[in-house]
Amino acid sequence: xxxxxxxxxxxxxxxxxxxxxxxxxxxxxxxxxxxxxxxxxxxxxxxxxxxxxxxxxxxxxxxxxxxxxxxxxxxxxxxxxxxxxxxxxxxxxxxxxxxxxxxxxxxxxxxxxxxxxxxxxxxxxxxxxxxxxxxxxxxxxxxxxxxxxxxxxxxxxxxxxxxxxxxx
Amino acid sequence: xxxxxxxxxxxxxxxxxxxxxxxxxxxxxxxxxxxxxxxxxxxxxxxxxxxxxxxxxxxxxxxxxxxxxxxxxxxxxxxxxxxxxxxxxxxxxxxxxxxxxxxxxxxxxxxxxxxxxxxxxxxxxxxxxxxxxxxxxxxxxxxxxxxxxxxxxxxxxxxxxxxxxxxxxxxxxxxxxxxxxxxxxxxxxxxxxxxxxxxxxxxxxxxxxxxxxxxxxxxxxxxxxxxxxxxxxxxxxxxxxxxxxxxx
Ligand SMILES: Nc1ncnc2c1ncn2[C@@H]1O[C@H](COP(=O)(O)OP(=O)(O)OP(=O)(O)O)[C@@H](O)[C@H]1O
Ligand SMILES: [Mg+2]
Numbered sequence: 262x263x264x265x266x267x268x269x270x271x272x273x274x275x276x277x278x279x280x281x282x283x284x285x286x287x288x289x290x291x292x293x294x295x296x297x298x299x300x301x302x303x304x305x306x307x308x309x310x311x312x313x314x315x316x317x318x319x320x321x322x323x324x325x326x327x328x329x330x331x332x333x334x335x336x337x338x339x340x341x342x343x344x345x346x347x348x349x350x351x352x353x354x355x356x357x358x359x360x361x362x363x364x365x366x367x368x369x370x371x372x373x374x375x376x377x378x379x380x381x382x383x384x385x386x387x388x389x390x391x392x393x394x395x396x397x398x399x400x401x402x403x404x405x406x407x408x409x410x411x412x413x414x415x416x417x418x419x420x421x422x423x424x425x426x427x428x429x
Numbered sequence: 430x431x432x433x434x435x436x437x438x439x440x441x442x443x444x445x446x447x448x449x450x451x452x453x454x455x456x457x458x459x460x461x462x463x464x465x466x467x468x469x470x471x472x473x474x475x476x477x478x479x480x481x482x483x484x485x486x487x488x489x490x491x492x493x494x495x496x497x498x499x500x501x502x503x504x505x506x507x508x509x510x511x512x513x514x515x516x517x518x519x520x521x522x523x524x525x526x527x528x529x530x531x532x533x534x535x536x537x538x539x540x541x542x543x544x545x546x547x548x549x550x551x552x553x554x555x556x557x558x559x560x561x562x563x564x565x566x567x568x569x570x571x572x573x574x575x576x577x578x579x580x581x582x583x584x585x586x587x588x589x590x591x592x593x594x595x596x597x598x599x600x601x602x603x604x605x606x607x608x609x610x611x612x613x614x615x616x617x618x619x620x621x622x623x624x625x626x627x628x629x630x631x632x633x634x635x636x637x638x639x640x641x642x643x644x645x646x647x648x649x650x651x652x653x654x655x656x657x658x659x660x661x662x663x664x665x666x667x668x669x670x671x672x673x674x675x676x677x
Binding site: 289291292293372376381388389396400407410411 | 672
């Protein structure tokens with residue numbers, strides 16, 4: 262969440278609650294709504310690292326609120342983040358380890374493992390289908406996230422098929 | 430008495446001859462599909478999916494074993510009897526479309542309905558509805574060759590559904606589609622399924638397969654798995670944000 266908050270602060274200084282609202286507004290149902298405590302903890306750490314700074318703003322008949330803004334170091338960190346390629350998803354290797362190791366130890370049969378895993382993936386896919394149906398067409402960001410999850414799942418299934426061909 | 434299964438195969442075998450070398454493509458398949466079921470067939474390339482579904486539609490003769498459709502023996506039928514059967518109750522979507530090249534899209538789709546005895550008006554209305562559901566209204570007067578692969582594929586699906594077949598056999602009907610077109614196809618298939626038509630569909634597309642009642646997995650011409658897709662195990666009212674956790 263560190264970098265998301267830095268990105269939002271690059272746009273304009275904001276206090277914690279405004280950041281929470283901005284995240285909710287941009288990502289809609291695509292992102293689990295962040296909890297405000299988590300945002301304050303993260304802001305505190307960013308401040309300690311010198312990436313943001315806070316000023317107290319007086320409010321009439323309310324306690325002061327802290328408005329955060331990006332420092333030069335924060336700007337640099339944000340630029341570095343934007344410039345570097347993002348780590349791709351890793352192959353989910355726990356299942357693969359199981360697949361390779363289980364038959365050796367006699368714990369399970371490979372074909373049974375693969376079949377069970379396929380059914381599991383397909384049932385997740387069914388969930389995603391339902392989710393896509395319930396998501397409003399205007400919620401582009403959420404729909405793209407769901408589509409991304411579906412494409413990853415498809416790749417997992419294709420890979421499972423390759424394992425079945427080559428290992429059985 | 431229970432209704433007969435729509436499809437039953439008993440130890441179904443297909444061995445092609447490739448320059449004198451026998452190529453076993455389907456090796457002893459026992460399959461039983463009940464009325465109204467939606468069955469997806471998955472499996473690697475060369476595992477025998479097309480061969481199996483072609484045999485079920487009488488498009489490729491079996492080497493040995495039995496095929497029963499609606500409780501009647503079908504593998505012993507001759508070509509013309511199969512043709513009649515297809516006209517009356519089977520819609521077939523080929524992996525490589527097989528549209529009639531010198532007929533318009535509209536005529537391609539209307540033809541099976543006309544052959545099955547629909548009036549020209551019924552055939553036209555049904556064609557209009559199907560093309561509309563698949564986002565193809567603008568293509569009605571085009572020749573198949575003028576269309577993109579994904580469009581031809583949807584025309585092939587419309588054609589297969591034109592005579593309201595009680596059994597739809599489809600070989601990779603979404604193989605050439607992007608996700609928006611796949612969504613249209615899924616929606617139409619959902620309607621077809623709800624109408625009680627039986628669907629047997631070969632697919633690599635997990636999205637399509639996940640909507641089936643049952644998934645049959647083939648490997649080297651044999652069924653290695655056959656079972657229902659489990660109902661969602663999470664709470665029903667998730668948001669897309671849950672996808673993040675789902676993948677975690
Ligand atoms: N007409 C044919 N003559 C000889 N061999 C054939 C013929 N048709 C298919 N085969 C062989 O039979 C096997 C099964 O082929 P089939 O087309 O049924 O596979 P498939 O599962 O549909 O594959 P794909 O996913 O690539 O469509 C393959 O080894 C294929 O080479
Ligand atoms: Mg095939």
